[in-house]
Amino acid sequence: MYGYRLGAIGIVITFFTIIFSTVLMPMVLFQPKPSHHGNDYSTETVGDATRGRRIYIREGCFYCHTQFTRLQDRGYGPLVQAGDYVYETPHQLGTARTGPDLTNEGGRFPSQWQKAHLVQPRAVKPGSIMPSFSYLSDEDMNDLVAYIQSLGNKRIPEHYVEAPAEYTDTTPAGQALLARRHVDTKATASANAGRGIYTQNCAACHGLDGRGNGPxxxxxxxxxxxxxxxxxxxxSDEMWFYRTSEGVAGTRMPRWNQILTEEQRWYVVAYLKTLQKDAEETVDKLEDVEKVEQIKLPALTHEEYEPHTGGGE
Incomplete structure (x- = not known):
């Protein structure tokens, strides 16, 4: 009996030692410095975003959207740091990625696009399972958009997405890749060469004119x-090359680096860069819900489909 008591006491001591060392001590000793990517929602400088954060929590957005980027989360932007969450109490890390990660969502799309997406998700993202939040008042909608636009403090100001480091000149692998490149993606001849490769390999799904309406x-x-x-x-050219090379997770797109040579993929990039249309207007007022069907950024016809969202973008 005495031995059992000692064993039980040992288990209890071990348990509380683990809790103390892994939970309590870090709470007291780990004090990361605030990151410039975070927002102090207790100040007036973020205004509507503070109220928007409450709406984000109230509407349960964190059930489907995470707010943390990990090493394996390619295409989501820079990795998060402890200092990014200093002002987050409670934090909105989330537990599932039914929708895309929102860590760096701020600045990726115009505010009017975000409003249109919240009002009628499938109008701007065909196939989306996100519910409509059209029942929100104008004030609540504007506040929620302000919060979304504050996420990441616009740490990706120039591009919506960035290619992984091994495809850019920031790493030895990327430098070697770019050094081997001899295709001018701005040249008409390169685009013409790429069109033939595209037609043979990509048009069956993406369509001859790239509208996503292939057979x-x-x-x-x-x-x-x-x-x-x-x-x-x-x-960027690097982002195009990355997507062409490795495909899109969660889709049927193959990894063309297993089939096409680097030169062929660069030619495809040259052709793909010629397909984009000019930006067109988005909705101006939340009340004009019916106009969402006319949004052209992104285009909304049934044949024009949403690309990968990078999440569970």
Missing amino acids: NSITLEKKPANFTRPFYKQY
């Missing part, structure tokens, strides 16, 4: 990307 598209649950969208003007 195979009707059989795909996740519709092929519509490359005519103004959205794609933000893609």
